[in-house]
Amino acid sequence: MVAFDQVNVVDESEGERVRADLVRARSARSIAEGSIRVLLMAAAAISIATTTAIVVILVRESLSFFSQVPLAQYLFGTKWTPLLAGDQQSFGVLPLLWGTFYLTGIGLLLAIPCGLLSAIYLAEFARPKVRNTVKPILELLAGMPTIIFGYFALTFITPKILRGLFGVEVLQYNGLAAGLTLGLLVIPTIASVAEDAMRSVPHSLREGAFGLGASRLQVALRVVFPAALSGVVAALILGASRAVGETVIILIAGGQQPSLSLDPRISFQSMASFIAATARGDIPQGTLKYETIFVVGFTLFIVTLLLNAVSSRLVRRYRQVYE
């Protein structure tokens, strides 16, 4: 242990000794202080190391994959059957990309109107008491484990809502149920982030509009909503990116059959659900099947990174700055 409480006697008559003492005083403590700084910095480096490890692993296995499968077949092939043998084996990622975006799209079709309307209601219309009750409940929905959403999609949305209430002839594992449940999952994300954005619009704007005779609805839609647009768009992209990366809902309710189809009643597989479905089996390391996990993971990683970059760019570009 280095003594923290070392007392330094300073002789005021000799300037040189004073300086020497001060220098020594600093160095005695600076060992401890400096080593703490280094320790904290090392901890911060772990997050950098995590990113590096993710990128290195994904790139290395992907390169090894592309030494056996041509890039063009991967990017433009329309059949994804990596687990089959011989001629049946095909590595076109389009069905997985399609599954990911199609199901996300179905989800957003539900989540964007619901999320934004909820946000406008909570930010502009709800009484404080209602808002303080509804918002935590919505956040509860956001905190539910996605495995429970998956169970819900399989045992409630498909049999009771789709087949029962709407009479849609869906397969037991279908894209519609998975997509709609993805929508339910991201409604609270969109509502909560968009509401925060709208509430941060200064009151003077609302008061100005009311003063000019605008109705509450006009203020909400023509003043507050446009002023909060950057935050609203960020909320939508955040929701989309959550749906794109979601795994278990699609794995449980969407089936495990990649499809390149517009018919939402059949099975779909997304990039994330393929990874979870495939990595579960003990695939031997170094095989082409093992490497597919990493190529698809790399593709998913790039897609979410792009979504993130677009969102932070939009926020920066369209952010209205109020004093």
Next chain:
Amino acid sequence: MTGSDLAAAATAGMRRGERPRLGGRLFSLAMYFAVGLALISLAALIGQTVVKGSPSLSIEFLTSYPSRINPESSGVQSALVGTLLLIVLTAAFVVPVGVATALYLEEYADRTKWWNRMIEVNIQNLAAVPSVVYGILGLAFIVRGPLSLGPVLLAGGLTLGLLVLPVVIIVSREAIRAVPPSIRDGALALGATKWQTISKQVLPGARAGIVTGLVLSLSRAVGETAPLLVIGAASSPRFDPSGLNDAFTALPIQIFTWTQDPNPAFVDKAATASIVLLAILAVMNGIAIFVRNRYEQRW
């Protein structure tokens, strides 16, 4: 202008005024519908889980091992023990690393240096990486590859730790930032060193915020299925993990395994296990709320 003209203008004006009112009413309806849909979905989600799951909820369910043949005698003991141990392991990893990183960024890092900005951007990006990708990292780096631990409890804890680390860093930074600079200035003026200031003033002041954020991050880790599936958590083991290097399972994995079973009696077991998972999350959220209300510093 005659009186009838005025009246006509007034009714026209009223009629013009009616349209936004009708639109407003429709819009209100749409808003109530949207909020209602979200609330009803939540109610249906919990309702379905409770209705299907509660009949087989019992003490025996918590203290017996999963069976592949007999749904009646199946329970979640190995999954429950696994989940509780994972919480402890994840916390043991994420608390020192997360708080230290947050302290570095808030108290030491010079924002004008590119590497410090890189660390910040990097943490933001890591928070957005899908959880399956953390599973891949765990599989290739921890289970196999450099660490080669195998699909064991420690590997699960580390993977979940890496997954929630960015969130823990972000919430800890907020808690540390909430401690006013005057507290630091006061300590420094009394002759405390930088670390004395941090350890005796800043950290105690930020403790409630850090603990609240930590518990909420851990509750996110508890509900994660995908990374544990990918690293190869065992399905329905009939034993508890006896050490860090033992095979393990967790509640979400057990729920997943049961949803995949063709026997509907097992699918109902998934609901029962979900109730147990929800109960754990409720306790954790309760702890977070308690800590925030009881220990939060007001400056």
